[in-house]
Amino acid sequence: MNILLLGSGGRESAFAWKMSQSEQCSKLFIAPGNGGTAAYGKNVNLNPNDFEAIKKFALAEDINMVVVGPEEPLVRGIHDFFVEDEQLAHIPVIGPKKEGAILEGSKDFSKEFMARHGIPTPGSKSFTNETLQEGLAYLENHSLPVVLKADGLAAGKGVLICETTADAQSELQLMLGGKFGTAGSLVVIEEYLTGIELSVFVLTDGDHYVILPEAKDYKKIGQGDSGLNTGGMGSVSPVPFADEKFLKEVEDTIIIPTINGLKKDNIDYTGFIFFGLFKVGDKPMIIEYNCRMGDPETESVIPRVENDLVELFVATSQKRLKDIELVINPKSAATVMIVAGGYPGDYEKGKAITGIENIRKSLAFHAGTTQESGVIKSNGGRVLAVTSVQDNMFEALQSATADAARIYFDGKYFREDIGFDLM
Template structure:
């Protein structure tokens, strides 16, 4: 029996711990730093080590005889945690720091895509505000403005006017919005179409595609309002059929992994392709080098196979020997966020109704929660992901929304259209 360390403390990490808790191989799960939801899993416990404390995590692995590390967030990957674990001869599910640059630098990713002939939107990279604004004035369209570095999923601005684009450029390059993540920006041609997330387990050579998911980034119903880390997800996406998935495998996932192998940096872990389904076919908006949040909460409940076996095979280059089975159902995850999200953080607020959500048939994954005076509280940001499985997207969505209705905390906000807006969507 094995001991697994899950690095991180959000909803994605709760979903990983929940799935690993079902493994016949796993005796013990340690989450660093974890959250109250993870600690409630019968084989799991939290450890007070920050996800960004590389030395502390390596020492924790040695002290607790950890057999496998599952890295949740992007920051530790970009900081080289997997490299440090490798030097300590500790198996890790996640790419090394070189591969993680695909997410950590959108400028690097864009050049990689161009060099390897992978479909993407054209873009220009700037560090100087004057040069960026001159380029903006000269181009005929209004581009997307992207911070090149890691900005917690909030570094992409989709302006409606040239003035809004100019304000975004100045906010990043002059005003310091997003800090060092926004010190380099991309002005990228805006793609039109439906967004889709396609993830793949990778072992450096072989890969296996997960059910395609659809994330909802905007705060408000109807895909309005500011970008967030994600207000909900659906899997599998009704917008994707088998032909589209095969196209993504052949035109995007396979050449990406081949390009990384040729560069001497084979990719191990999960690769997340954020795509736009355009009239010319799927194009890469971005790569993430880890499970999405909340995509993980919508995809992992459909996994029938043993997640530990898949992660260990990905880490050790033996994924081709593992059978991966998915339930022929749908899963919908609806995020409940605190008041003021994504712009501000609310005061802690008691959470009630989790038992009611469970009675409605939902699994509730914790993100921004904490225990205060013995009671569970919302502590800001995205707080919970209320998740349900059903025979189709509409049934799963209605169950998830019944779970949301059972839960209450002061200032709670969610999107009432997650899943329901996609029901009946015709696959492309």
């Protein structure tokens, strides 16, 4: 099959690496891809949100399947675009239609969905500019800290944790005043949870699902989980505190009600669902859905999946996931993200990267890189994800950290303590 993979980050690098190993994949195109994905297929200079250009390319290259990595094309309706175009309708798209992607595209919708289907989640209430005064009054009596979330997509920056009522009231006014653009025209005020975070992923054909390995990612820029939030500084899989009993409870109280809820609401959902969870005491609670795989969690999860990924996607598109038995490598995976100096604030691009060939026990999944005249250069905040799969978590963390140190570019930074809180 000829497959088009949309996206350019570390998640797409991991997908491309895995999909290129499939005997069912004759040609793999990555749009736009990055400095490393050309090792697994052909990079194509296409914007994943330019549906007309994607249509032209898909027809010209006889594409048999489209796999969507990032959330924005899904929220904008790329799957619907294919289904509604008679020239494209025969091409399966891995990723939900717009009505399913709204689980990520609207925090307010997802909270209403959880409440409607009895899925355990922290209490919340939503406000707009018209109800600003009610929102300010609501915050007056709210427990602290309190979480404020922009309703729409805000490039991972639309969630704020406020420690004081005054800060929360000020941020609510700023968010409704355009701090996150139209994404913040509706703001969800949510109860703050005390617990430990993890991510669980399923691939579903709308009727059946397979549960992929769970993972835990690390959002803070600094050692010891300090400093500003980022898109993710690393991840580990499996998660030691998520034992069989806990994961069974996740399936029974969150995954199954979600799949059944989508069916009850007549939402035809094909693709990944990311469950952002908290373990509160011994109980799981969901704080968010994503309509795609996480990044950098994908870089730890996909190397542990032993099945042919293209075969999984074909079964998903044909609604026969029930026939697939997922095989998971029992080893541990650890991912260390190398970022540009200054990230998540202002950072420089175009720094020449050396030493990737020196890594010993890891995979290097490119994220923000480009290749110019054979030289790999930095081209984003998160530059490379270094993943090691070893017999145990300690060895995986040690190998990934040591190999991250073997790669060099000017201003490079990475955390040396990913996963150490779990040891």
